[in-house]
Amino acid sequence: MPTRTRPVVAWSPTYIANAVAATLQRAADNGLSQAIREVARTLGLSTGTIEEWVSRARTTQTAPVPPGLLACRACDQPMILIQLPTCEQEYLCAPACDRAPLPAETIRAAIAVAVLRRAPGLVPTGKAARAADFAPGAMHRVRVGATGTDLSITWRTEPQQVIGPRMAMAQRLHQARQHAETGNPTRAVEILRSGLLHIDPMCDDPALDTATAYVAALLARLTLGAGDPHAALPWAVWAHRSLRRVLRSPAAPEARAALKVLAAAQHRVGDLTAAAHSYSDLTRHHCEADGPTALSTLAAQATLAVVLYKSGHCEQGQQLLARTITTHRRIHRDHPARARMIEALHRMRATCASHHHGLSDPHSR
Numbered sequence: 001m002p003t004r005t006r007p008v009v010a011w012s013p014t015y016i017a018n019a020v021a022a023t024l025q026r027a028a029d030n031g032l033s034q035a036i037r038e039v040a041r042t043l044g045l046s047t048g049t050i051e052e053w054v055s056r057a058r059t060t061q062t063a064p065v066p067p068g069l070l071a072c073r074a075c076d077q078p079m080i081l082i083q084l085p086t087c088e089q090e091y092l093c094a095p096a097c098d099r100a101p102l103p104a105e106t107i108r109a110a111i112a113v114a115v116l117r118r119a120p121g122l123v124p125t126g127k128a129a130r131a132a133d134f135a136p137g138a139m140h141r142v143r144v145g146a147t148g149t150d151l152s153i154t155w156r157t158e159p160q161q162v163i164g165p166r167m168a169m170a171q172r173l174h175q176a177r178q179h180a181e182t183g184n185p186t187r188a189v190e191i192l193r194s195g196l197l198h199i200d201p202m203c204d205d206p207a208l209d210t211a212t213a214y215v216a217a218l219l220a221r222l223t224l225g226a227g228d229p230h231a232a233l234p235w236a237v238w239a240h241r242s243l244r245r246v247l248r249s250p251a252a253p254e255a256r257a258a259l260k261v262l263a264a265a266q267h268r269v270g271d272l273t274a275a276a277h278s279y280s281d282l283t284r285h286h287c288e289a290d291g292p293t294a295l296s297t298l299a300a301q302a303t304l305a306v307v308l309y310k311s312g313h314c315e316q317g318q319q320l321l322a323r324t325i326t327t328h329r330r331i332h333r334d335h336p337a338r339a340r341m342i343e344a345l346h347r348m349r350a351t352c353a354s355h356h357h358g359l360s361d362p363h364s365r
Helices: 013-030 032-043 047-058 104-118 128-137 169-181 185-195 210-225 229-247 253-269 272-290 295-310 314-331 337-354
Strands: 070-072 079-082 090-093 139-144 151-155
Touching: 013 032, 013 047, 013 079, 013 090, 032 047, 047 079, 070 079, 070 090, 090 104, 104 128, 104 139, 104 151, 128 139, 169 185, 169 210, 185 210, 210 229, 210 253, 229 253, 253 272, 253 295, 272 295, 295 314, 295 337, 314 337
Parallel strands: 070 139
Antiparallel strands: 079 090, 139 151
């Protein structure tokens, strides 16, 4: 009896692009894994097929043009990289607006010419053939016309040097951590920023993968540590939102760490209302994960008390800090943090009546 084989389906680029687009749209609300399962079920395909298509569309190592750079001029939707078996790589907007897919190499060559003409200093000596890899340092967005060579480019006001243009995000995170741990945070920040040039934290949707979210979180933490809370704040907001989405839990350790950076940045830029909300959330999440008497919970609670005091809620801040000190004394008898909390409470009591607010965070020193 002859063996029956399953016919090979020749999926069109438009079909694949629309499947990827539907997945990414759902992922914005439900997470990438769930979105892949939903789209696979809807289309009657395997989750492995959808996952492979999404991976190809979002890859950073093999993309002819850095991810996040291209948009369709006609519909202003992002362009997705498609590569079918035995075919050349092509770009198509998603959801598709009935335009034909464009050869990736055509777009790459046009971008390379534009980079070399406008910002040749970004391209290292001997790397002219790879000029398109350095495009994010000069270009914020490239809108692609009908032919692939007619580009509408939004140039950056100040070009930025690109480090490791083809470095995977996970590798970028690893190298940045190594530099930070060995006392070179400036180099770490440069590596992280290079990987996020295609993202506008004020406008773009959260990350769909953990590596990108971790890169943003580390960038926010190091920027805040360097004394620039205003620059750190947008990345802190974006990183926290991203980690909550990809980890699916606000109490996950990485999400709590990102929220701590966010709260500190809000505090230091003077947005006390937002900082109070963030520290309140942080206290609750620490309490859920570590317990109400854990050092992490009490530290967040003490800083919340200071923020409340600074924002004019004197009595509430004093009472919360006094309760925190009582619990801290009972559970963590000889911990040095309590002395700073007691000092902060004394200053609260001394200044509340006249509303002379000028305390420092008892955990910032």
